[in-house]
Amino acid sequence: MAWAQARARAVRAAGAPLPPVRLPLADAFGGTLAVPLEALSDLPAFDTSAMDGWAVSGPGPWRLAADPCADGILAGRKGAAPLADGTAVRIATGAQLPPGATAVLRSEDGQVRRGAGVGGVGNGGVDLLHDCGSTPLEQGRDIRPRGQECRTGEPLLPPGTAVTPAVLGLAAAAGCDLLAVHRRPTVELLVLGDELLDAGPSKDGRTRDALGPLLPSWLRSYGARVGAVRRVGDDLGLLTEAVLRSTADIVVTTGGTAAGPVDFLHLALAGMGARLLVDGVRVRPGHPMLLAALPAEPGKRTRFLVGLPGNPLAAVAGVVTLAEPLLRTLGGCPAAPPYLVEAAVALPGHPQDTRLVPVALPARGVLPLAFDGPAMLRGLALAEGLAVVPPGGLPAGARVEILDVPAG
Helix, strand or coil, X not given: CEHHHHHHHHHHHHCCCCCEEEXXXXXXXXXXXXXXEECCCCEXXXXXXXXXXXXXXXXXXXXECCCCCCCCECCCXXXXXXXXXXXXXXXXXXXXXXXXXXXXXXXXHEEEEECCCHHHCCCCCCEXXXXXXXXXXXXXXXXXXXXXXXXXXXXXXXXXXXXXXXXXXXXXXXXXXXXXXXXXXXXXXXXXXXXXXXXXXXXXXXXXXXXXXXXXXXXXXXXXXXXXXXXXXXCHHHHHHHHHHCXXXXXXXXXXXXXXXXXXXXXXXXXXXXXXXXXXXXXXXXXXXXXXXXXXXXXXXXXXXEEECCCHHHHHHHHHHHXXXXXXXXXXXXXXXXXXXXXXCCECCCCCCEEEEEEECCCCCEEECCCCXXXXXXXXXXXXXXXXXXXXXXXXXXXXXXECCCCC
C-alpha cells in the first residue's frame, strides 16, 4: 500500500473522535477542544489601568484626590470613589479605574509640584500633578477598556484547537474552570523480543532496547495517554495474551511484523480474529508495518493495534505513518495543511517507495542528515523534521513535505 494511502486508511479507520469529557483546566492540557471555548465574562471585566501611575480626570494639571489607601488604588481593590474633574489618584497596573477617570498618566511622565492655593492665595498651596511626558496626554491612554479582548458569550477558539498552556491561560482569564475536550486515546506499548536488554550496553548477542524509552514521549506528542510499557518475549501465546488482556484504545507493538522465525504478530492477530486494515506500506524505512482492528464486544468501540518494525528508525516511520493519523483523529485534532520547505540539495528517492529522511532545516532549505539507516537513531536525534521524499526523489529547489519530530 502506498504511504499516503496508508495514512488515509488510518484516518478512515478511526472514524469519529472519542466522546467529549469535561475536565478541570489542570487535567485538560494536551487534549483537543470538543466545543467552542466561550468567554464567561468580559475580558477585562472592567476598565483597568495598563500602567503604574495616576488615574486622571480631564485636562491637567490635576489636584491629588484624597484616598484612604496611601498607595492609591491597587489591583483587587473594589469600589474606588468617583474621580472629580481636574483631580488624580495613584493607581497600580491592573487596578480598576475609578468612575470619571479619562486617562492614566504613567509614573515616569508625572511630577507632583507644590502649587498655589485655591484662587492663588492662602492655605499654603496644594499639590498639583503635572504631565511632563514628551507628548500630550490623550483621553483613554493606557486604559484597558472593559471587553477590549472579548465580551461574555463570545466564541474565543473553535473545536479542534489543541489545548496548550496559552489556551489554558485564556480559558482561565475568560472565567472557565472546566474545558470540554475529546477524551485522549489510551495506548499500551508492547516491546517484543528476547534479544533486548533493559539496561547497560549491548552484549552477548543482545541489544539495548531503544524503543521503550523513545516511543512513549513521541506518542504523547500526538495526544495519546500512554499507560503500560511492557516487554513480551518471542512466544505466540504470550503475545496473544498480552494483546487480548489490554484495555487500551490502541495497542502499539514493536517488532514481529515481518516473516522471520519468531515474528508471531500476524499469527497472533489471525488467531484472535483481528482484521488487517494495512499490511505493509511502500515506505523506506519501515515497510513491514501494519494496522489491525481488534475484535470488539457488541456495542463497544473498535480498538486498534499498530504493529511497528523492530528497527528504531523504521519504528519511527511506522509511528508517523499509522499511529499519528489514528491518534489525531481519535483525539479530535484535525489534520494540518502540509508543511512545505524548499530542498537545498537533491533528495534521492527509492524507485517505488516513499522515503522518510531525517533532515535539518537551515535558512537555505532542507538538508538530509547522515546515519539514516533503518536501525540508526543518530541522524534522527539531530533532526528538525522528517522529509517525505516521493518515489524517484526530488531535485534541489523542489518543495518537500516536512513531518514534525517532537522537540520536548
